[in-house]
Ligand SMILES: N[C@@H](CCC(=O)N[C@@H](CCS)C(=O)NCC(=O)O)C(=O)O
């Protein structure tokens with residue numbers, strides 16, 4: 001009971017802030033890779049962060065940020081993406097003052113490297129970093145400080161989850177050389193989701209990095225009870241992940257090397 005009261009109080013503090021203004025949130029879509037980019041801002045200080053921008057839609061995002069009178073502090077990545085080039089490199093040149101961010105464990109270049117437990121602050125709000133490896137070793141989930149929403153990248157998708165068949169060394173490659181790697185990554189992902197995401201409040205909103213079925217948002221409670229993969233035992237989950245037989249992402253051969261350098265740094269002529 002005391003915990004519930006505290007949670008409500010925390011939520012009012014962050015979502016409503018001191019002035020009663022709610023957080024500014026925009027979910028944007030890039031249709032080729034089916035990627036969601038999220039803009040979060042503080043209406044009072046005008047400080048903002050962008051989660052998982054895509055190279056092709058970075059100019060759109062920069063224009064919206066300017067139109068809304070926001071100051072982009074950080075263009076952050078939930079992981080080194082295999083299916084598209086990140087927009088974080090381009091955004092730092094389109095919006096001077098913006099810094100690119102990715103986890104240290106991704107091995108990718110960026111202005112700032114984050115680790116489990118680090119906070120990304122913007123105005124009266126903050127995003128907590130929770131390491132959630134498995135899809136890639138450097139995957140993180142960002143949780144708003146009042147635990148009302150989580151940006152899960154590819155660790156947890158709506159009624160699905162990220163694939164675990166990438167070879168993970170210096171770079172992501174496909175396919176993983178043997179089933180042992182897929183098994184190990186799948187076990188890691190299962191524990192990440194159960195320990196770092198499903199432990200959040202049931203009404204915490206889940207915002208993934210992709211959706212291929214037309215969904216936009218879910219909740220912890222929905223995924224805890226309805227996700228067809230993550231409601232299985234770890235053993236059954238590992239078996240399913242070893243047999244997804246997904247085709248190689250079309251852009252992986254050039255997207256991953258580019259993302260290891262945090263994408264394209266300057267606008268093309
Ligand atoms: N067809 C797409 C790639 C689709 C894909 O592999 N998606 C990844 C997430 C992006 S790295 C994934 O984990 N999918 C899980 C699933 O169950 O679909 C392309 O060619 O880009």
Ligand SMILES: [Fe+2]
Pocket residue numbers: 079080081082083135154162
């Ligand atoms: Fe991914």
